[in-house]
Amino acid sequence: MARMLTTGQAINEALAIALESDPDVILLGEDVAGGGARSAEGVEEMGGVLGTTKGLVKRFPERVLDTPISEMGILGTAVGAAATGLRPVAELMFIDFLGVCLDPLLNQAAKLRYMFGGKARVPLTVRTVTGSGMRAAAQHSQSLYWMTAGIPGLKTVIPSNPADAKGLLLAAIRDDDPVIFCEAKGVLMQRGEVPEGDWTVPIGQARIARAGGDVTLVAFGATVAMALQAAEALAKEGTEAEVVDLRSLQPLDEAAILSSLEKTGRLVVVDESTPRCSIASDVAALCVDRGFDFLNAPVKRVTAPHTPVPFAAVLEDAFRPSAEKVIAAVREMG
Amino acid sequence: MPKLGMSMQEGRVVAWPLPLGARVERSRTVVVIESEKAEVEIEATASGFLRHLYVAVDETVPCGSLLGALTETRDEPFDAEAFRAAHDRPLAALAPAREDRRPAPAPAAPAKPGARRAIAPAARARARELGIDVEQVAGSGPGGRVVREDVDAAAARRRDRVEVAPGVALEAPAAGQGDPVVLLPGFGSDVAAFARQAPALAERFRLIGVNPRGVAGSDAPADAAYGVATMAADAAHAFAGSAHLIGASLGAAAALELALAHPERVRSLVLVTPFVTASPRLVAVLEAWCRLAEEASPTALAAALLPWLFGAATLGDERARARTARGLAEIAARVPAATLARQAAGLRAWSGTRAADLARVRAPTLVVAGGDDLLAPDAEAVSRAIPGARLLVVPGAGHAVALEAPERVNEAILALLAAHP
Numbered sequence: 001m002a003r004m005l006t007t008g009q010a011i012n013e014a015l016a017i018a019l020e021s022d023p024d025v026i027l028l029g030e031d032v033a034g035g036g037a038r039s040a041e042g043v044e045e046m047g048g049v050l051g052t053t054k055g056l057v058k059r060f061p062e063r064v065l066d067t068p069i070s071e072m073g074i075l076g077t078a079v080g081a082a083a084t085g086l087r088p089v090a091e092l093m094f095i096d097f098l099g100v101c102l103d104p105l106l107n108q109a110a111k112l113r114y115m116f117g118g119k120a121r122v123p124l125t126v127r128t129v130t131g132s133g134m135r136a137a138a139q140h141s142q143s144l145y146w147m148t149a150g151i152p153g154l155k156t157v158i159p160s161n162p163a164d165a166k167g168l169l170l171a172a173i174r175d176d177d178p179v180i181f182c183e184a185k186g187v188l189m190q191r192g193e194v195p196e197g198d199w200t201v202p203i204g205q206a207r208i209a210r211a212g213g214d215v216t217l218v219a220f221g222a223t224v225a226m227a228l229q230a231a232e233a234l235a236k237e238g239t240e241a242e243v244v245d246l247r248s249l250q251p252l253d254e255a256a257i258l259s260s261l262e263k264t265g266r267l268v269v270v271d272e273s274t275p276r277c278s279i280a281s282d283v284a285a286l287c288v289d290r291g292f293d294f295l296n297a298p299v300k301r302v303t304a305p306h307t308p309v310p311f312a313a314v315l316e317d318a319f320r321p322s323a324e325k326v327i328a329a330v331r332e333m334g
Numbered sequence: 335m336p337k338l339g340m341s342m343q344e345g346r347v348v349a350w351p352l353p354l355g356a357r358v359e360r361s362r363t364v365v366v367i368e369s370e371k372a373e374v375e376i377e378a379t380a381s382g383f384l385r386h387l388y389v390a391v392d393e394t395v396p397c398g399s400l401l402g403a404l405t406e407t408r409d410e411p412f413d414a415e416a417f418r419a420a421h422d423r424p425l426a427a428l429a430p431a432r433e434d435r436r437p438a439p440a441p442a443a444p445a446k447p448g449a450r451r452a453i454a455p456a457a458r459a460r461a462r463e464l465g466i467d468v469e470q471v472a473g474s475g476p477g478g479r480v481v482r483e484d485v486d487a488a489a490a491r492r493r494d495r496v497e498v499a500p501g502v503a504l505e506a507p508a509a510g511q512g513d514p515v516v517l518l519p520g521f522g523s524d525v526a527a528f529a530r531q532a533p534a535l536a537e538r539f540r541l542i543g544v545n546p547r548g549v550a551g552s553d554a555p556a557d558a559a560y561g562v563a564t565m566a567a568d569a570a571h572a573f574a575g576s577a578h579l580i581g582a583s584l585g586a587a588a589a590l591e592l593a594l595a596h597p598e599r600v601r602s603l604v605l606v607t608p609f610v611t612a613s614p615r616l617v618a619v620l621e622a623w624c625r626l627a628e629e630a631s632p633t634a635l636a637a638a639l640l641p642w643l644f645g646a647a648t649l650g651d652e653r654a655r656a657r658t659a660r661g662l663a664e665i666a667a668r669v670p671a672a673t674l675a676r677q678a679a680g681l682r683a684w685s686g687t688r689a690a691d692l693a694r695v696r697a698p699t700l701v702v703a704g705g706d707d708l709l710a711p712d713a714e715a716v717s718r719a720i721p722g723a724r725l726l727v728v729p730g731a732g733h734a735v736a737l738e739a740p741e742r743v744n745e746a747i748l749a750l751l752a753a754h755p
Binding site for chain 2: 292293296333334
């Protein structure tokens with residue numbers, strides 16, 4: 001049976017199921033236990049900066065571990081643990097902190113299986129919060145999933161709703177390769193139906209979030225809601241948009257993108273990140289390269305501009321993609 | 335339609351001062367248009383002959399629409415539809431106002447001769463698949479880009495064309511489902527003459543209209559005459575097996591000719607204001623018709639024809655008269671003077687050749703006559719000469735009885751078709 005949960009609650013449920021079903025699973029990160037071990041002293045645990053892991057330390061006190069404030073420490077520990085038999089879920093509080101812990105991911109986690117001829121494996125999951133919209137300023141609001149998606153050896157997934165968050169996280173934890181699990185700020189507080197029990201969503205399969213024949217809107221994470229909102233408005237004008245929710249950025253479901261483009265002939269890709277070297281540009285290149293004869297209009301990219309994320313609320317809102325910008329792009333392509 | 339100001343989106347054709355077929359000198363006014371309450375005389379940018387008018391007087395069209403065609407010489411081969419496909423570039427409707435205050439993207443530069451046209455890859459691919467020359471397809475996308483839908487539309491138009499002889503294709507638009515009913519329009523007219531029959535008939539039948547040679551988008555081979563037997567043979571290419579035929583005036587002559595030549599292909603015959611021998615008045619009116627088409631605008635031609643074609647009922651109603659004159663002018667604009675001359679030559683050659691053959695008609699026949707018809711006064715005699723023919727006479731209606739009294743005419747046609755499925 002499905003219940004209404006927030007994405008944060010769905011992630012918490014997935015973590016509990018993973019911890020319960022596999023004794024090798026551990027959680028580690030800044031405040032993921034959050035003082036929970038001291039609840040006897042009347043201390044209310046944090047459960048991470050956004051409360052996502054709240055309550056888990058009480059059920060699994062040995063396996064939910066607070067770390068020092070050192071991302072290099074967290075990732076170094078996690079990659080080592082994964083390479084030597086555990087199945088760690090590390091929390092990188094914001095993807096903006098990738099810079100201080102890139103080497104364990106880029107040169108160790110992503111390379112070990114390849115360089116040891118398949119004899120080593122790194123079943124690591126990195127949960128990390130991405131995106132703008134929470135007035136968290138330029139150093140805590142970036143959408144750097146394009147960096148991890150661009151490193152061979154890493155997988156990167158990004159759910160757009162609570163059900164996919166649960167299913168993709170369980171699939172990520174059970175995957176024998178390192179997976180970056182992105183929690184978009186705009187999605188974390190979203191509520192939706194979530195299936196009960198042990199339930200996974202396969203990594204690498206896009207989802208048709210809305211069917212339509214006139215234009216394809218490719219979206220992922222927080223932009224799926226924008227695309228769906230734009231699609232409803234466009235439908236009132238007689239334009240039926242198909243919304244493709246990528247769910248996984250690497251591997252990328254190229255077949256789903258191309259088959260929707262073949263049907264509609266028009267494609268807009270909506271990406272929260274800045275445009276250079278982005279998933280948006282990557283999808284556009286795919287369409288031109290392998291979907292050329294399907295194109296009935298130029299591929300449009302709706303992204304943030306090439307600037308840091310502004311702190312001022314008005315500017316941050318203007319910086320973000322939106323349903324209005326998607327509608328304008330669809331109208332512009334004719 | 336030229337775009338004369340920043341805000342001009344459409345314009346109305348006020349007058350075509352020169353008749354179709356006329357010699358046009360460079361810098362001479364070729365068309366008068368109205369934009370934003372000002373009338374503007376548009377000068378020809380090159381000398382030539384006015385060969386086709388795509389937009390009738392009083393019609394309002396978006397800027398960029400093709401208004402007319404000039405050719406260098408009077409008689410060079412000219413495909414009106416292909417020319418239109420290559421040059422008609424109506425501006426897309428304005429997008430609804432939006433909040434976005436970014437400056438609008440710079441408009442695409444006007445197409446220069448020889449400039450590369452924007453063609454969407456999907457349009458190219460579809461054109462390859464359908465065997466269509468994408469360079470000849472008009473674009474409806476932003477900045478005139480040819481999109482996949484344009485190729486599909488061009489293919490649909492091509493499907494409506496029937497090749498009746500090597501290199502000669504006629505427009506044969508079709509509608510509805512059921513047994514085939516073929517519509518043959520009269521002198522100087524296209525299938526729009528059956529506009530008031532089509533909706534009622536298309537509910538139960540497959541309607542196939544045939545625009546004769548030289549009419550509207552049909553090809554116009556440079557023959558001296560378009561004979562009635564050729565017209566009948568052309569019509570026979572528009573359908574397979576057998577069909578019900580409805581012909582008006584000269585179209586009735588073609589229908590009769592087909593019924594005599596190939597009785598097995600004619601299930602029933604509706605002859606609207608038919609004649610077998612052209613009356614002296616008809617011959618004189620046709621002569622004036624041809625001459626006016628050469629020398630006057632379609633509007634003037636329509637005004638002159640109106641009292642010859644319509645009965646007292648239409649002429650006595652001022653609004654009906656104005657509306658009818660506009661419709662007639664639109665049809666006239668689609669039939670060049672050269673076609674009229676060729677049809678008239680064919681009609682004169684045929685006149686009197688079939689008077690004795692009416693008794694041989696085997697198809698169940700309905701003859702429709704106008705009580706006020708000045709041009710085909712022997713319609714009733716035709717009816718009497720065809721064995722078993724039914725006759726409907728509509729009092730007060732003229733030669734264009736099918737347009738003037740559609741209810742009664744349609745009722746009689748449907749009754750005949752129902753009796754002879």
